[in-house]
Amino acid sequence: MTQCSTQHPDTATGAQGRVVVVGSLNMDLVARVPRLPVAGETLAGYTFTQVAGGKGGNQAVAAARLGAGVAMIGCIGRDANGASLRAGLLAEGIDCAALGESASAATGVALIVVDEAGRNSIVIVAGSNGALTPEDIARHEALLGSADVVVCQLETPPETVAAALAAGRRLNKTVILNPAPATGPVPREWLALVDYLIPNEVEAAALTGLPIGSPQEAAAAAAALREQGARNVLITLGAAGILAATEDGTMHLPAPKVTAVDTTAAGDTFIGAFAAELARRSSFDTAVRFAQHAAAISVTRAGAQPSIPTRHEVQAFAV
Structure with a gap:
């Protein structure tokens, strides 16, 4: 991977605290349909849009809009999608000095189908996201x-995630891991690095092998994940809220009541908002509630990054 020449200082006006996101950037190709298709079915859709996405990019944008100074470590392709994603991050005031370019892989894409209830089904093609290496993490220590x-x-790549988690712990930073997409348990040694x-x-069930319907x-x-080494575990349950298991105990926090239009990036909005509040030195309870309000607003809007609210909007929603 080579470094992109564009650099941008962390100039988020009024930003408090700093968040560094290590992760993916995708161009989202979104089709809206009456219902999610079944295997082998061809289904007519209503609309098609192309919007910036990728879990890393979404979480970086959320943290920036919600009050933190943000830098992104990731990799795009040398193509129109990559140029568009980089320009979008820069427009949010996100530091892109560590955003590299792959000379051989196209920018990642996500194929997203959203039904009338706001539920989605997503297929990801990693592309240039697969070119982010542990050496890149070391270079940006x-x-x-x-x-x-x-x-x-x-x-x-898993080895890149492991390098980033280890660097965060070694540097005594607050480390957040969103284990998505998860198809099975993550290495236990990772969990010891995660705050x-x-x-x-769905991801929690894949990590533990336990059913989660309530x-x-x-x-x-x-509790099982904490026993495996994670300090604090927050399981997002969509409209059912958050289940938080921390060193201080376990609690269920119901979600604000809203009418969902599109749940794409709701989890990313929660994580970006939570990270931004932790970076501001807010209490855990304050950070979780703030993140829940941000995610609630996001599901009332279509798209990934277009749905993410600003700090002012969240503060007004919470009143």
Whole structure:
């Protein structure tokens, strides 16, 4: 991977605290349909849009809009999609000095189908996200050292995720891991490096092998993940809220009541908002509530990054 020549200082006006996101950037190709198709079915859609996405990019944009200074470590392709994604991050005031370019792989894409209830089905083609290496993490250790919070997901190579988690712990940063997409358990040694493990219910079930159909079952899964080494576990349950298992105990936090239009990037919005609040030195309770309000707003809007609210919008929503 080569470095892109564009550099942008962290100039988010009024930003407090700093978040560094290590992760993916995708161009989302979104089709809206009456219902999710079944295997082998051809289904007529209503609309098609192309919007910026990728879990890493979404979480970086969320953290920036919600009050943090943000830097992104990732990799795009040398193509129109990559140029568009980089320009979008820069427009949000995100530091792109560590955003590299692959000379051989196209920018990642996500194929997203959204039904009338706001539920989605997603297929990801990693592309250039697969070119982010542990050597890139080592090269940007000074940037990681400037962070208050380091955020990772699983849309980049496992060895790169492991390097980022280890660097965050070694540098004594608050480390968040969003284990998405998860198809099975992550290495236990990773969990010991994580301050906040934040899966959704599907991911938590994949990590533990336990069924999750209720907050009570989520509490059992969260307890299992803490036993495996994660310090704090937050399982996002969509409209059912959050199940939080921390060093201070376990609690179920219901979600604000809204009418969902599109749940794409709701989890990413939650994580970006939570990271931004932790970077501001907010309490855990304050950070979770703020993140829940941000995610609630996001599901009332279509798209990934277009749905993410600003800090002012969240503050007004919470009144």
